[in-house]
Amino acid sequence: MKASVVTIEPNGLCKDCSIREFSVCASLDDAELREFEHLGRRVHFAACESVFSEEDFTTSFFNVLDGVMRLYKLLPDGRRQIVGFALPGDFLGMNVSGRHNFSADAIGPVTVCQFSKAPFGRFIEERPHLLRRINELAVRELSQARDHMVLLGRRSAEEKVATFLLGWRDRLTPLNGPSNIVPLPMSRQDIADYLGLTIETVSRTFTKLERDGVIEIIHGGISLLDAARAEALAAA
Numbered sequence: 335m336k337a338s339v340v341t342i343e344p345n346g347l348c349k350d351c352s353i354r355e356f357s358v359c360a361s362l363d364d365a366e367l368r369e370f371e372h373l374g375r376r377v378h379f380a381a382c383e384s385v386f387s388e389e390d391f392t393t394s395f396f397n398v399l400d401g402v403m404r405l406y407k408l409l410p411d412g413r414r415q416i417v418g419f420a421l422p423g424d425f426l427g428m429n430v431s432g433r434h435n436f437s438a439d440a441i442g443p444v445t446v447c448q449f450s451k452a453p454f455g456r457f458i459e460e461r462p463h464l465l466r467r468i469n470e471l472a473v474r475e476l477s478q479a480r481d482h483m484v485l486l487g488r489r490s491a492e493e494k495v496a497t498f499l500l501g502w503r504d505r506l507t508p509l510n511g512p513s514n515i516v517p518l519p520m521s522r523q524d525i526a527d528y529l530g531l532t533i534e535t536v537s538r539t540f541t542k543l544e545r546d547g548v549i550e551i552i553h554g555g556i557s558l559l560d561a562a563r564a565e566a567l568a569a570a
Contacts, residue, residue, distance in 0.1 A: 356423030356508060357397055361467040373454055374447040379440040386427070388437045394448050395427035401444030402519045405436050406527065416528040418478060419502075419520060422509060425471050427451075441519050486530045489570070494529045495539045496567035499549070499556065517555040 348371035354360060362370055376399070379385055385396060388407060403420040417436055420426060429435055458465050485497055503516045518525075522540075526533045540556075543549045548564050550557040558564060 351399070353399060353422045353509070358425045358464070358467055358471060359397070361463045362461075366461065366464075370457065373457060374449045377446050377448045379444045379446070381440055381442045383440050385438040385440060385444070385446065386434050388434055390434050392427055392429060392432055392434055393451055395425065395451065395454055396438075397447040397449070398422050398424045398426070399445040399447060402441045403438045403444055404441055404520065404524055405438050407436050414527050415530075416524055417482065418475075419524075419528070421505060425468065428468065428472065441524070482528075491529075491531055491535050491539045492542065493567050493570050494531065495525075495536065495543065496548070496564045498525065498529060499558065500561075500564055500568050503558065514558040514561070515552070515555060516558055519554070 348354065348359060348367050349364065351357070351359075359367060359370055374397070379401075385403060386392075386394075398420050400422055403426075404416055405418040405420055405426075406414050406416045408414055419441075420438065426438060427434065458468070481501070485494055489497070499516060502518070503513075506516065507513075520528075522536050523533045525531075526536045529536065531539075540549070540551060543564075544551050546563070548558075548560045548567075550559055
C-alpha cells in the first residue's frame with residue numbers, strides 16, 4: 335500500500351525533541367543540531383500505512399519520533415515473518431545493498447524524521463562521532479536480531495510469549511519509565527508472526543499466563559503480576 339503522508343515543516347524542533355537522547359542525533363552538539371534539523375522533515379503516517387517496502391531502493395532514512403512500526407519480510411509462500419517492532423528513537427533504512435531488506439508499516443499513527451540519503455551521507459562524512467553513534471545503534475539492532483533468532487528456536491510457546499512481554503517492557507522503560515503495565519499496540523496476529531506461532535496459540539498462551547497469575551489482560555495491553563515467574567519462563 336502506498337502511504338499518503340502529511341509533511342510538516344522542515345524540523346526546527348530538534349533541540350526540544352523529547353526523544354533526542356535515544357536517537358541518532360544524541361551525539362550532536364547544539365551547532366551541529368541546528369544544521370542537522372534542516373536536513374530532515376517530519377512526516378506523518380496513518381495506521382496501517384506503509385513507510386517503505388522490501389526491495390525498494392533506499393532513498394531516505396527514517397528516525398522514529400512517535401508511534402510503533404512493524405518490520406517484516408514476506409516469505410516465498412506468502413506468509414509474513416515480523417522481524418521486529420520499531421519504537422521512538424529507532425533509526426531505519428541503513429543497509430549495505432542499497433535496497434530495503436524488510437518492509438515497515440505503521441501500527442498506529444506514526445511520526446518520523448525523514449532524511450534524504452545523499453545529503454545525510456555528506457553530513458556523516460564530516461562527523462565521525464555521528465558515524466560512531468549510528469554504529470552503536472546498528473550493534474544494538476544486531477543484538478536484537480540475534481535474540482530474536484534464539485526466540486524462534488527450540489522454546490515453548492509459553493517461554494516465547496513471556497520473553498516477548500519482558501523484552502517489550504524493557505524496550506518501553508527508557509521511553510515511559512518503569513511500569514508493570516505493558517502496552518501492546520500490536521495485534522495478536524503481529525505477535526504470532528513475530529514469535530513464529532499461530533494466532534490461536536498466542537491467544538491460548540495469554541489466557542494460560544493470566545490463569546496462572548503471571549499477567550492480567552487489560553485493554554490495550556497486559557499488567558505484569560508476577561515478574562519473577564515471567565523471568566523464570568524467559569530464562570528457561
